[in-house]
Amino acid sequence: MISIYDGKAFEQYFREKRWNPHLIRKVRNAYFKKQKEGKDIFASLSLEQAVELEKDLQVHSLSLKHRYDSQKDGAIKLLFETKEGYLIESVILRYESGRTSLCLSSQVGCAANCSFCATGKMKVVHNLSVGEILDQVAWAQKLLASEKRRVRNLVFMGMGEPLHNESNLYSALEVLHSPQFFDLSARQTIVSTVGIPEKMKAFGDKFPHVGLALSLHSARQEVREKIVPLARKYHLEELKEAMKYLLEKQEKPIMVEYLMLKGINDQEEDLEALSCYLEGIPVYINLIPYNPIALAPELKSSSEEIRKQFAQVLKDRGFRVALRYSFGSDIEAACGQLVQLSNRERKARRVD
Numbered sequence: 001m002i003s004i005y006d007g008k009a010f011e012q013y014f015r016e017k018r019w020n021p022h023l024i025r026k027v028r029n030a031y032f033k034k035q036k037e038g039k040d041i042f043a044s045l046s047l048e049q050a051v052e053l054e055k056d057l058q059v060h061s062l063s064l065k066h067r068y069d070s071q072k073d074g075a076i077k078l079l080f081e082t083k084e085g086y087l088i089e090s091v092i093l094r095y096e097s098g099r100t101s102l103c104l105s106s107q108v109g110c111a112a113n114c115s116f117c118a119t120g121k122m123k124v125v126h127n128l129s130v131g132e133i134l135d136q137v138a139w140a141q142k143l144l145a146s147e148k149r150r151v152r153n154l155v156f157m158g159m160g161e162p163l164h165n166e167s168n169l170y171s172a173l174e175v176l177h178s179p180q181f182f183d184l185s186a187r188q189t190i191v192s193t194v195g196i197p198e199k200m201k202a203f204g205d206k207f208p209h210v211g212l213a214l215s216l217h218s219a220r221q222e223v224r225e226k227i228v229p230l231a232r233k234y235h236l237e238e239l240k241e242a243m244k245y246l247l248e249k250q251e252k253p254i255m256v257e258y259l260m261l262k263g264i265n266d267q268e269e270d271l272e273a274l275s276c277y278l279e280g281i282p283v284y285i286n287l288i289p290y291n292p293i294a295l296a297p298e299l300k301s302s303s304e305e306i307r308k309q310f311a312q313v314l315k316d317r318g319f320r321v322a323l324r325y326s327f328g329s330d331i332e333a334a335c336g337q338l339v340q341l342s343n344r345e346r347k348a349r350r351v352d
């Protein structure tokens with residue numbers, strides 16, 4: 001079987017069959033641009049060719065198990081199953097302005113093990129294949145087509161640390177931005193990382209137009225290590241150096257994500273440390289409310305009042321700041337919440 005996302009194998013298949021190479025574009029357009037499914041993907045081929053290709057081509061790499069529609073806002077959570085039986089999630093965010101974003105997963109589970117995150121508590125880490133990353137976009141486009149909407153913005157902020165699945169992430173980004181395939185804009189794509197300095201620099205070299213968001217969460221080393229255990233390996237100073245390197249390559253501000261946790265990173269000293277750490281670096285700071293998870297009952301979101309105060313002080317000091325709204329709180333849209341138990345059980349069964 002060849003995957004519809006594997007451009008080289010698909011072209012080789014047509015060469016071996018001695019079929020007209022112009023048909024490749026027609027098949028791809030039907031799937032990637034017109035969201036056709038089943039036999040309609042092959043409508044430009046002869047009946048014989050269509051039967052043959054349908055037998056040899058794998059279209060979807062994931063099966064869509066369920067969709068959860070928020071009753072509060074425009075979020076839709078999509079629940080997928082991989083061939084191995086793992087469950088992953090993506091979230092479509094439909095804004096009133098008409099803009100549509102898709103939050104993508106890059107792994108099942110995550111080795112970063114952030115204290116606030118259900119994905120990090122899965123005790124399993126499995127890299128999604130290129131096809132499994134891309135299929136989340138194909139499914140979202142297909143579902144949105146009935147509303148005459150399309151995904152325009154991509155954010156790798158779902159399950160997993162994307163830079164821990166670097167090679168598949170890179171290949172997927174190339175297909176996402178290729179005019180022959182999804183034809184999405186690199187400038188409207190953001191990859192979020194907890195901060196792996198060497199990989200951040202390599203990313204900036206390879207994808208100067210794709211945005212990078214750094215999940216900072218604290219500018220105090222000891223506090224950050226509690227929130228993001230991976231921070232023990234990478235000191236804040238190394239991260240700052242990586243940010244400066246990226247800025248030379250990308251010539252646009254870096255997004256800094258700051259999840260506001262009551263009593264942990266929302267005190268006066270946290271604000272001072274953040275302001276001091278980012279001074280002179282062109283960044284865009286997102287202050288994010290926390291969606292509680294059952295596995296971390298000790299964590300609470302900072303109050304709206306504190307978040308507003310934090311934002312105001314940072315703005316007064318010249319930073320660009322946005323107070324984020326937490327989409328889909330009624331459908332557990334924060335990554336990994338729905339599926340962590342199922343994936344842990346599957347992992348246990350595989351070990352047995």
Ligand code: SF4
Nearest residue numbers: 110113114117120160
């Ligand atoms: S927040 Fe992101 S990086 Fe941290 S454990 Fe969850 S998925 Fe991994």
